[in-house]
Amino acid sequence: MKTTKLAAALLAATVGLGLAACGGAPAQNPGGDTTASGPVSITFQSLSDQPGAIAATKEIVEAWNTANPNIKVETIQAGWDGVYDKLTTQFSGKSAPDVIHYEAASILPFAADGYLRDLSKDISPDAKAEISDGVWDSVTYDGQIIGVPTEMQTYVVFANKKMLTDAGVTIPTGDSMTWEQFTQIAQQATKGDAKGLGWGLKSPTATMMALGPINGATFFSGEGDKVDISVGEPEIALPKAIKGLADAGTLDKTSLTQSGGDVLKGFYAGKYAMTVQGSYQAANIAKDAPDGFEWVELPPLQGTKGTGQAANPQTLSVNIDSKHGAEAAKFVAFFTEPDNMAKLNTADALIPASKTAREKILKDTGGKDGWDMTLKSGESLTSAPYLKANSYAQWKDTVATPSFQKYLTGEIDDAGLKSALESGWKR
Amino acid sequence: MNTHISPLARVGQYALLAVYVVFLAFPLLWLVSASFKSSRELMSLDISLLPKEFHPDNYVIAWNQQGLVGSAWNSLIVAVCSMVLVIALSLPAAYAFARFRGWLRTAGTGWILVSQVFPVILIIIPLFLILRDAGLVNTLPGLILVYTTYTMPFALWMLQGFAAGIPIELEEAAAVDGASRLRTLTKVIFPLLLPGIAATAMFAFVSAWNEFFFALVLMQTPENYTLPIALKMFIGGEGKVALGPLAAGAVLATIPSIVFFSIMQRKLVSGMLAGSVKG
Numbered sequence: 229m230k231t232t233k234l235a236a237a238l239l240a241a242t243v244g245l246g247l248a249a250c251g252g253a254p255a256q257n258p259g260g261d262t263t264a265s266g267p268v269s270i271t272f273q274s275l276s277d278q279p280g281a282i283a284a285t286k287e288i289v290e291a292w293n294t295a296n297p298n299i300k301v302e303t304i305q306a307g308w309d310g311v312y313d314k315l316t317t318q319f320s321g322k323s324a325p326d327v328i329h330y331e332a333a334s335i336l337p338f339a340a341d342g343y344l345r346d347l348s349k350d351i352s353p354d355a356k357a358e359i360s361d362g363v364w365d366s367v368t369y370d371g372q373i374i375g376v377p378t379e380m381q382t383y384v385v386f387a388n389k390k391m392l393t394d395a396g397v398t399i400p401t402g403d404s405m406t407w408e409q410f411t412q413i414a415q416q417a418t419k420g421d422a423k424g425l426g427w428g429l430k431s432p433t434a435t436m437m438a439l440g441p442i443n444g445a446t447f448f449s450g451e452g453d454k455v456d457i458s459v460g461e462p463e464i465a466l467p468k469a470i471k472g473l474a475d476a477g478t479l480d481k482t483s484l485t486q487s488g489g490d491v492l493k494g495f496y497a498g499k500y501a502m503t504v505q506g507s508y509q510a511a512n513i514a515k516d517a518p519d520g521f522e523w524v525e526l527p528p529l530q531g532t533k534g535t536g537q538a539a540n541p542q543t544l545s546v547n548i549d550s551k552h553g554a555e556a557a558k559f560v561a562f563f564t565e566p567d568n569m570a571k572l573n574t575a576d577a578l579i580p581a582s583k584t585a586r587e588k589i590l591k592d593t594g595g596k597d598g599w600d601m602t603l604k605s606g607e608s609l610t611s612a613p614y615l616k617a618n619s620y621a622q623w624k625d626t627v628a629t630p631s632f633q634k635y636l637t638g639e640i641d642d643a644g645l646k647s648a649l650e651s652g653w654k655r
Numbered sequence: 656m657n658t659h660i661s662p663l664a665r666v667g668q669y670a671l672l673a674v675y676v677v678f679l680a681f682p683l684l685w686l687v688s689a690s691f692k693s694s695r696e697l698m699s700l701d702i703s704l705l706p707k708e709f710h711p712d713n714y715v716i717a718w719n720q721q722g723l724v725g726s727a728w729n730s731l732i733v734a735v736c737s738m739v740l741v742i743a744l745s746l747p748a749a750y751a752f753a754r755f756r757g758w759l760r761t762a763g764t765g766w767i768l769v770s771q772v773f774p775v776i777l778i779i780i781p782l783f784l785i786l787r788d789a790g791l792v793n794t795l796p797g798l799i800l801v802y803t804t805y806t807m808p809f810a811l812w813m814l815q816g817f818a819a820g821i822p823i824e825l826e827e828a829a830a831v832d833g834a835s836r837l838r839t840l841t842k843v844i845f846p847l848l849l850p851g852i853a854a855t856a857m858f859a860f861v862s863a864w865n866e867f868f869f870a871l872v873l874m875q876t877p878e879n880y881t882l883p884i885a886l887k888m889f890i891g892g893e894g895k896v897a898l899g900p901l902a903a904g905a906v907l908a909t910i911p912s913i914v915f916f917s918i919m920q921r922k923l924v925s926g927m928l929a930g931s932v933k934g
Contacts, residue, residue, distance in 0.1 A: 277891030279720060307888040310871045313776065317783045317872045323792065331892070489698075489896070497700040508895065516698040542892070 267298045268552045270559060273306050273325040275542075280575030288568045292559055299555045301327075319343045319547075326550040327560060332366045332375060333540045333615050339374035340452055340618055345546040346372035350557035358566065358582040363539045365611035370451065375543030376564050377581035379573050382537050382605040383439050384507045385410065385529060386598070389522035391417055391501040403604060404530040407469060410502075414478040417501035425473060426483035426500030428491035432467075432632040433624045435504075437614050438538045440466050442531030447649075448613040448620075455617040457653040459646040465531065467635055468642065475638075484636050496521060504529075507605060510598035511577030525598030528605040535605070538612035541581050579606035619653075627652030683909070690714065690902035697898045713903035717889075722877060723904055726885035731911060732795055733870075733881060734863040737802035741810045741859040742852060744803070749814030750844070754823075767808040775805075775868050783872060793875040801873065802863040810855045817851025818844075853919050860919075864912060882908050 276285045282305065289301050304325055306314070312334055318324035319338060328335070328344075338344055351373065356364070359377055367375040385405070392399055395417040400409060414424030429435060437447065444462035448455050473479035480500060483491045488505045495503045496517055513523055528535040544563060546556045562568070566584035573580040573589060579602060580586050586603045593599040614620050631648040634640045640648065660668075684704070689697060690713050691706040717723055752760055782801065783792065791797030821844060829839040867883040874880050886908060889901035 275892060277888065277895060279716075304875065305877050305888075307884065307890065308892040309887045309890055310868065313779070313868070314872050317779055318875075320780045321783045321787050321792075323787060323875075493698055493700045496698060499700075512698075512895075516695045518695065518699070 267300050268555055270299060270301045270327060270550075270552055270556050271304055271325040272301050272327040272559070273304045273329060275306055275308050275311060275329045276572075276576070277308065278576055281572055284568075284571045284575045288563055288571070292562050296559075299552070299559065301559055319549075322549050324547045324549070326547050326552060326556040328545045328547060329378075329542065330375070330545065331540055331542050332377070332612070333620070335367075335375050335543055335545055336369050336615055337618060337621075338545075339369040339372070343548055344374040345548045345550070345553050345557065346374065347376060347546060347557055347560070348373045350546075350554075350561060351376065352561070355561060355564065358584060360583075360607075360609060362536065362610035363541055363581050366539045366541060366615050367543055369616065375545040376560050377539070377541035377543055378564055378569060379542040379576055379578035380539055380581055380606055380609060381578055382507045382528070382602070382609070383435060383504055384510075384598070384602060384605050385502055385504055385526040386495065386509070386513060387413075387502045387524050387526055388495065388498065388500075389524045391422065391498065395419065395501065399524060400527055402527055404535045405527040406530045410526075410529060411469075411473065411478070414473060414502060415476070418478045422499060422501065423480040423483075424478040424501050426480050426491040426494050426503045427470065428486045428488040428503075428505070429470070429484045429632075429636060430487045430490075431629060432636065433628040436466055436628075436632060437612065438540065439529070441536050441538050441610050441612075442466075442529060442533060444531075444533040446613050448617045451616040453618050455619075457650055459649045462533075463649075464642050464645065467632060467645065471636055471638075474636065481637075485633075492516070502526070507579060507598075507602040508577040510602055514597045525601040527601055528608070534608065536608040536610035537605070538614070539609035540612055540615065542578070579603060623653055627655075686902055686909075687906055690899065690906045692899060692902075694897075694899050710899065713899035714907070716897070716900040717904040717907060720900065721885045721888045721904065722880070723882070723885055723907055725878060726880050726882045727908065727911065729795060729874075729879060730864055730882040730908075733798050733802060734860050736799045737806060737863040738856050738859040740799065740803040741806050742856055745807050745811040745814055745855070746848075746852065749811050750818050750840075750848075752811070752815040753818035753821075767812050770808045779868070779872055782869075786873065792873055793879055795879065798870060798873055798881070801869050802859075802866060805869070806859050806862045810859055813855045813858065814848070814851055817848055817854075821847050857916065857919050860915060861912070 272289065274282075274285050276282045285303065289303050292299075292301055311330065315324060315328065315330070315338065319341070324343070335344065363377050363380070364373065367373055367377055387399070389399065392413065397413050397416050400413075417424040436445075440447065440463060443465035445466065447459065447463055448457055450456055470479065470484075474481050474484060480494070483494065483500065483503075488503075488509065491500070491503050492505070492509065492513070494500055495513075510525060517523060528537075544560045546553055546560060550556050564582065566580075566582045566588060569580040569582045569585035570588040570592070573585065574592065580589065586606060589599060590603050595603075617623075628649060631640070631645055631652065634648070635642075635645040688704055688706060691710050692713075693706075693708060693710045696707055696710075748763075752763060786792045786797045786801070789797070791800065825843055825847070826839050829843050834842065865883060866881075867887070870881045870884050871887075874884060886901065886904050889897045889904060891897070
């Protein structure tokens with residue numbers, strides 16, 4: 229009897245909850261309001277994850293909605309994790325949002341499949357002039373601009389000021405720091421158990437691709453499915469230099485197997501005098517470093533070819549199937565105006581693609597918390613050939629990452645790395 | 656048989672059990688501890704089990720920031736509904752599988768095994784298109800339907816094993832005593848199957864409660880996100896992770912599961928006892 233009652237109760241609960249679910253779950257209306265007379269609705273899938281950035285996004289969207297009552301933008305808050313698969317499904321099902329926030333490296337395959345609107349004619353000459361050619365190149369596919377760059381990051385060097393001063397290092401302050409200077413500082417600061425440098429290269433490919441261009445590394449040429457790889461001296465230069473530091477004992481070898489966040493713990497504890505991290509970590513260091521911990525961000529690293537790192541900006545794109553593509557493009561133009569970009573990037577601790585926005589942040593922050601050097605490192609960002617290669621993501625995970633790891637641990641030499649990277653691409 | 660255990664051996668047994676329990680519970684203890692630590696302490700190499708400073712703000716952030724309450728409610732709806740539907744649909748099928756032989760059973764077994772080998776990434780696009788045409792994308796009933804369909808083959812397999820373990824002689828004895836087929840099923844078989852039903856229900860509940868990928872793709876607006884999606888929102892781009900709020904959110908997310916398991920655990924034990932008496 230008891231069991232019968234239990235089963236009945238559970239079935240009743242199912243029906244009840246199912247009804248509640250039906251009531252609380254509106255069906256999606258991907259195209260928005262399509263009536264000719266009334267206002268149109270645009271869906272904007274945002275990936276902003278910091279509370280400040282979410283608030284800034286909301287503020288910008290509200291400002292747009294107030295100024296444009298006939299084009300209502302509805303923000304859909306999504307997370308970064310799994311968003312590629314989600315978008316793949318949404319594009320296949322023709323139900324992707326009208327405006328899509330993502331990053332250049334991940335959005336280009338969608339452009340290759342013809343899912344994104346060409347924004348070339350929607351961007352004003354003034355707005356175009358705000359962003360450097362190298363960054364525009366990162367979001368250009370087959371001659372079409374398929375996303376407007378919004379936020380970017382670079383790899384920068386953070387240093388424990390006291391450790392450097394105690395080691396007799398004069399802290400560099402110019403527009404750039406040569407690799408030789410960097411190596412010299414790392415050697416000077418290596419004392420006892422403390423190493424000059426900790427570098428989290430658990431996933432080394434992104435770093436190699438982004439920082440490689442300072443030595444002229446390009447790795448790839450071509451676009452789409454017609455891409456060739458070439459691994460020569462410029463491509464080997466950065467991994468070779470990093471390995472050289474590890475072999476010399478100035479870079480802690482254990483840090484090479486850790487993530488950037490793990491290395492920060494050792495940085496705070498005085499295990500390393502310097503660490504190379506994504507520029508956004510400046511905000512985390514300012515928040516999480518122990519009381520009295522004096523830190524400084526050093527000038528951008530300069531290789532044999534300058535300071536230009538490869539740009540992989542976050543982007544705003546417009547779905548080609550959007551019923552209101554022109555209106556969506558107008559919203560993207562508004563969202564990426566310098567004042568809005570400055571607001572968003574300050575909250576996200578990232579570098580705005582727009583020059584005026586960078587100037588505004590520098591003025592507003594006074595260069596505090598490493599902003600002066602972070603913004604400086606964002607001025608010379610260059611194009612990223614790897615972004616144009618359709619099979620890059622697969623090569624990165626299955627070939628490049630294990631090959632760079634083997635190289636850094638001494639399992640393979642220069643020739644072995646070159647061979648592994650090239651043959652892995654052609655496979 | 657001598658079942659006497661010396662007091663020393665008894666103490667040893669309990670000591671070993673205590674060590675085992677601590678070992679099993681350690682990740683949960685660590686999670687609870689991390690949820691009360693400040694981000695500064697979480698980023699320190701000076702590791703301690705107990706937080707140096709009690710930092711309840713993580714719970715406030717977790718509660719307010721990602722709409723955990725609404726997500727937990729959505730998760731509860733889909734988990735309970737899928738569980739009940741899975742049991743209701745697979746119970747008669749499992750009994751039939753256990754008792755009847757023939758080509759249909761062989762084909763059914765084959766279908767169950769084949770259905771387990773497809774990676775979800777392979778079926779997500781056709782599934783999305785079907786649900787979209789049915790108007791069920793971004794709806795909880797759509798998600799319930801998917802979870803029920805996806806969990807049922809394995810649940811059926813599990814239940815079939817339990818049903819096959821019940822001796823046929825019990826049914827024959829009931830028939831000899833004059834019980835009808837329905838009465839035999841409800842009064843003899845069902846109570847004996849209760850532990851199996853409880854175990855399968857737990858499996859179905861946990862599968863739906865923890866599922867991430869289907870929910871990620873099918874739920875497109877925050878008000879319909881389930882708990883795993885809401886928790887993943889604490890992991891941002893560029894490697895940014897809000898560790899404290901994530902830990903606090905994870906602690907909150909485990910509470911309904913623990914409550915559900917403690918209820919079902921009792922049912923599991925009482926079902927076993929009921930079976931032993933009647934058997």
